[in-house]
Amino acid sequence: MEQKTKELVINGESRLCAAHSLSDLLKELGLGESAVVAEINGKIVSRQDFAVTILAFGDKIELARFVGGG
Amino acid sequence: MDNSAQAPLQTAEDPLFIGGVGLKSRLFLGTGKLGREELIPEIVAAAGVQVITVALRRVDLSDKSGNVLSHIPVHVQLLPNTSGARTAEEAVRIARLARACGTGNWIKIEVINDSVNLLPDGYGTAKATEILAKEGFVVLPYINPDLYVARDLVNAGAAAVMPLGAPIGSNRGLRTKEMIRILIEEIDLPIIVDAGLGVPSHACEAMEMGAAACLINTAIATASDPVHMAEAFGLAVAAGRAALLAGPGRSLVAGASASSPETGKLTAFLEANAASG
Numbered sequence: 001m002e003q004k005t006k007e008l009v010i011n012g013e014s015r016l017c018a019a020h021s022l023s024d025l026l027k028e029l030g031l032g033e034s035a036v037v038a039e040i041n042g043k044i045v046s047r048q049d050f051a052v053t054i055l056a057f058g059d060k061i062e063l064a065r066f067v068g069g070g
Numbered sequence: 071m072d073n074s075a076q077a078p079l080q081t082a083e084d085p086l087f088i089g090g091v092g093l094k095s096r097l098f099l100g101t102g103k104l105g106r107e108e109l110i111p112e113i114v115a116a117a118g119v120q121v122i123t124v125a126l127r128r129v130d131l132s133d134k135s136g137n138v139l140s141h142i143p144v145h146v147q148l149l150p151n152t153s154g155a156r157t158a159e160e161a162v163r164i165a166r167l168a169r170a171c172g173t174g175n176w177i178k179i180e181v182i183n184d185s186v187n188l189l190p191d192g193y194g195t196a197k198a199t200e201i202l203a204k205e206g207f208v209v210l211p212y213i214n215p216d217l218y219v220a221r222d223l224v225n226a227g228a229a230a231v232m233p234l235g236a237p238i239g240s241n242r243g244l245r246t247k248e249m250i251r252i253l254i255e256e257i258d259l260p261i262i263v264d265a266g267l268g269v270p271s272h273a274c275e276a277m278e279m280g281a282a283a284c285l286i287n288t289a290i291a292t293a294s295d296p297v298h299m300a301e302a303f304g305l306a307v308a309a310g311r312a313a314l315l316a317g318p319g320r321s322l323v324a325g326a327s328a329s330s331p332e333t334g335k336l337t338a339f340l341e342a343n344a345a346s347g
Contacts, residue, residue, distance in 0.1 A: 011128050035137045036129060037171045044170045062128065064167055068107055068138050069125025069153055070100030070238070070265075070287035 006057040022053040025061070035065050084315065086282050088260060089176060089208030089229050091147060095120045096277065097300075097307045098149065098262065100287025101138060103239075104296065110141040112297045113290065117304035123149045123178055123285065126168050139173070149210065151178040158197035165202050177202060178232065178264075179211040188238045192219035196226050203227025212264055215249035220257045231259050232285065235276065236266025239288040243272040247279070254280040270299075270306030277310025278318070 005016040008025070019025035022045060026033050038045045039062040045053050055061070085092035098121040101110060113119065122142055142148065150168035155161035158181060165177040179202070181194035195211045196219060203209050208229045213219050215233035223231050233250050236242035243266065244250070254261050260282030267273050273284040286303050293299035 011131060013131070029131060030134055031129065032137070035139060037126070037167050039167065044166055046170055047172055063131075064126050065129050066124040066138050066148075066150065066168075066171065066173075067127045067136075068101035068104055069127075069151055070102040070123055070285070 006055065008055060009058070009060045011061070011063055017055070019055055021051055022049075022055060022061075023051040025055060026050070026063075029063075031063065037064050038062065039064075084311065086260060088210070093120050093147075093283075094118070095304070095307075096283035096311055097273070097304050098123065098264075098283055098285040099290065099300065100285060101142075101291075102287050103291040105291075107136065107138055107141045109296055110138075111143055113300040114143055114146060116297050117300035119146065119300070119304070121147045121149050121176075121283075123151050123287070125151055125153045126164055126171075127154075147176060148173045149176045149178050151180050151212075152198070153180045153182075155179075155181050155198075156183045157181065158194040158201070161194070161198040162201050165198070165207060166205075169207070175206055176208045176210065179209060189214060190234070192216055192222070195219070196222040199223055199228050200226035203229075210262065215246045215253050217249075217252055217256055220253050220259075224257060224259055228259060230262050230282065231257055232262045232264035234265035235263050235272065236268075238265045240266050241268030241289050241292070242266055243268050244275055247275075250276070250281065251279055270302045273303055274306040274310035274313075277307050278313045280314055281310075283307070 005018050008015055008017050017025055017028055019028045022038060033050055041060050085094055086096055095118045097117055097119055099119045100123045124138055152161040152164040155164050161179050161181050169175055179195050179198050181191045181198060182188050183191055190212050192213055195213055199209045199211050203226055210230045210232055211223050211228050212232045220231050233253055236245040262283040262285055263276040263281045264285040267284055267286055268289045276284055284307055290296050290300045
């Protein structure tokens with residue numbers, strides 16, 4: 001059976017993803033939810049909404065996380 | 071025996087209050103440039119650190135390894151910075167993203183548009199501070215030690231002011247000493263010296279002068295032994311603070327003043343002995 005995919009722009013790169021929700025996407029990318037913060041089309045998504053945030057074709061998704069810094 | 075170094079850090083019942091949090095330790099730690107982030111827990115323990123800065127960066131989808139938060143003890147207050155922001159608007163956006171990480175509402179504002187000396191933009195910093203303080207952030211802005219910028223930050227609702235001692239990462243010491251002294255005298259907020267301090271004596275000098283705390287990153291991260299250098303900075307910061315509270319003795323403009331009594335000297339006795347001997 002063919003998996004439904006959609007094109008998303010993640011951190012500036014176009015990707016074909018099967019993910020339905022933002023939580024699914026993080027799993028698909030191999031990222032732990034707790035360490036990541038997300039913006040979709042310029043709007044911050046709070047962590048408790050990751051699972052209920054449904055991704056649409058062409059969504060621009062920015063994923064960031066903390067790194068060492070001064 | 072490692073506990074011997076802890077004693078001076080804990081004797082001072084002299085908490086620093088920022089954003090309603092009472093801090094025993096006046097050494098803030100930056101975590102950039104650390105060769106091994108696994109050292110963070112040891113550094114925190116050795117120096118008694120309670121506040122740690124981190125930066126927010128895009129996830130690298132080709133390298134998902136490592137997570138700095140996994141090395142930071144949970145009792146530590148996280149102070150994300152807005153590094154990478156070139157304008158007030160970018161700093162505000164980074165701060166909001168950082169808060170969405172769920173690690174608290176403290177933010178170190180950095181607005182930098184100078185790739186040579188990495189000097190902060192005071193106007194942009196004040197604008198970002200005003201917006202973020204209104205949104206409930208505990209804002210610690212990084213600035214050049216300028217009295218007028220510092221006053222703007224007070225009015226903008228900053229929780230502290232963080233002037234640089236020397237350009238970021240330079241380890242050159244307290245080069246802006248006279249300007250920082252003016253901030254300490256004139257500004258009714260904690261003055262935290264951030265950037266440029268290279269060895270513990272620099273931090274000690276800042277604390278003796280009345281700085282509320284020091285933020286050290288490069289000097290620890292680039293030391294041969296970051297854990298012991300952090301410990302040394304912790305001791306120096308605590309020593310400088312203790313000296314300030316103890317009230318340093320006066321200094322003479324010229325000449326000397328004997329430490330031993332000027333009366334009852336043995337001169338006559340020694341002369342008599344010399345004659346008889």
